């Protein structure tokens with residue numbers, strides 16, 4: 359218990375679980391599925407009120423316009439909620455970025471909408487670990503840090519579209535990452551405290567295949583079957599799977615009545631390259647497959663999408679940041695280790711800007727993206743103490759040291 363200096367002890371001692379749990383329960387009760395714009399507006403208002411307790415400017419930023427391919431193969435605008443940004447000491451020489459998301463994977467009509475307590479430490483509920491608990495403990499950690507004559511400046515960014523790939527907030531994240539010495543992202547850690555290390559990249563794509571319709575009995579030879587071409591494309595893409603590159607043909611839309619050669623099919627697929635080199639390999643493989651299928655089936659194919667989550671390899675800066683956080687966790691009596699994961703998050707986008715990032719600073723919990731999602735309530739105040747201590751030490755230590 360001598361691991362903390364008296365100053366550090368005074369920093370973390372006042373942190374209390376009750377207000378953090380209070381915010382978590384209040385926010386988890388608001389449905390904020392990525393498509394629920396009214397729910398997101400409600401959440402943004404609540405977060406703006408709560409984060410106004412920090413000594414900084416709070417603003418809501420309009421989402422960047424985003425289009426998506428609809429069932430007819432046409433691009434249509436998709437609505438998103440506004441993103442919250444809080445800037446504290448914007449002119450400080452040493453600044454940090456803290457990020458989280460207010461959206462969840464549970465739509466307004468999903469059956470999982472309320473919280474309960476399977477046992478005294480387990481809070482089961484939608485968006486508890488991922489990540490309303492993380493937002494609440496981030497705020498508590500920052501409020502504690504603000505009591506210590508702080509010098510570190512920081513931006514807090516809470517987006518509304520993380521669960522669908524942060525397409526409308528990617529440019530905002532990249533601009534806020536500029537000039538920061540480190541970033542902390544509040545995705546949940548595993549129940550045993552395991553933190554995410556390397557993450558693969560991820561890209562979602564839609565290939566719009568247009569052929570030519572014809573009567574199935576009278577002149578099928580005049581038709582160009584878009585459905586068959588889309589299926590062929592899916593098979594060729596899947597054949598490109600290799601170590602470090604997962605390819606998932608996920609869905610084909612389109613088709614026609616049984617008496618008609620279909621002239622439209624849309625293949626949706628996901629690519630996950632582990633490294634930037636494999637991201638390039640994947641891109642070349644897709645281009646080649648599209649050319650081959652277009653020629654073989656005499657169809658036209660328009661590809662939409664890109665690797666929107668770049669692969670997150672581990673840099674020396676990220677290792678140093680993890681070292682600082684692990685030491686802080688050890689000193690607080692919270693053992694911490696890290697391991698690679700297959701998931702992606704805003705930490706990918708921040709790492710692509712060359713900023714060291716630790717992206718599982720949130721609550722301990724599990725079964726996220728499922729009706730079993732839970733968080734461990736004892737981690738709320740524990741991890742708020744970790745945030746306060748990490749901020750305090752980032753103010754004083756160089757990551758390269």
Ligand SMILES: [Zn+2]
Nearest residue numbers: 459488489545
């Ligand atoms: Zn999340």
